Amino acid sequence: MDDDDLARPRSRRARREPTPVQRALGLLVRREHSRKELTRKLSARGVDPDAARAAVDKLADEGWQNxxxxxxxxxxxxxxxxxxxxxxxxxxxxxxxxxxxxxxxxxxxxxDWAENARELVCRRYGEAGPDGLEQRRKAAAMLARRGFPADCIRSATRYDPEDWEGGGC
The missing domain is CATH 1.10.10.10 (Winged helix-like DNA-binding domain superfamily/Winged helix DNA-binding domain)
Structure with missing residues (x-):
């Protein structure tokens, strides 16, 4: 036994490169992915695009990807x-x-989308809601940026807490 043998760590078996299916399954275990996203991620990790599509198809057929x-x-x-x-x-x-x-x-x-919008407004402006036109505009802009439709924005920024079933936020 020479010095080179002592310097190298011994491994019991060589690690094999994971297959495209194993890589895809590793991603799916963490969270759900769409077919497109899973194929893109596999390709970004060096998997051949055709092999990536085949792996995603196999996992979709087996119910792992949906x-x-x-x-x-x-x-x-x-x-x-x-x-x-x-x-x-x-x-x-x-x-x-x-x-x-x-x-x-x-x-x-x-x-309920309108209820979600109201809760966001309550978190930002308190139980009384936005006070005055300027705050209502800001609340409406915030809801629009977060992707709420106009009817939800209107109901969330022009509400009366007494009208709610729960009596407020």
Missing amino acids: DVRFAESLVRQRALSGYGPVHIRAELGTHGLDSDLIATAVAGWDG
């Missing part, structure tokens, strides 16, 4: 983070999902 499940998950996640349906539809579109799937996922969310 665009419907991804869309529902993203809608729920973004809605609970304070984003509105306009923003969420746009984001789902960037993931390569078709418009029917996007519409179904957004419509399938069981929350």
Whole structure:
């Protein structure tokens, strides 16, 4: 045994390069991905584009990858983070999902968009809501940036806390 043998760490077995399916599964274990996003990430990690598509197809056939499940998950996640349906539809579109799937996922969310908008306004301006025209404009602009439609913005910025079922925020 010479000095070179002592300097090199011994490994019991050589590590094999993960297959495209293993790489894709590793990504899916962390969170849901759309087909387009998963294929793009695999290609960025050096996987041949055809092999990446084949791996994603295989995982979709086996139920590991599902665009419907991804869309529902993203809608729920973004809605609970304070984003509105306009923003969420746009984001789902960037993931390569078709418009029917996007519409179904957004419509399938069981929350109330107007209530979400009101809660955002309450967090920002307190239980009394925006005070005066300037604050209402700022609240409306904030809601528009977060992707809420005009009717939700109107109801959230021109509300009377007494009209709410819960009596306020």
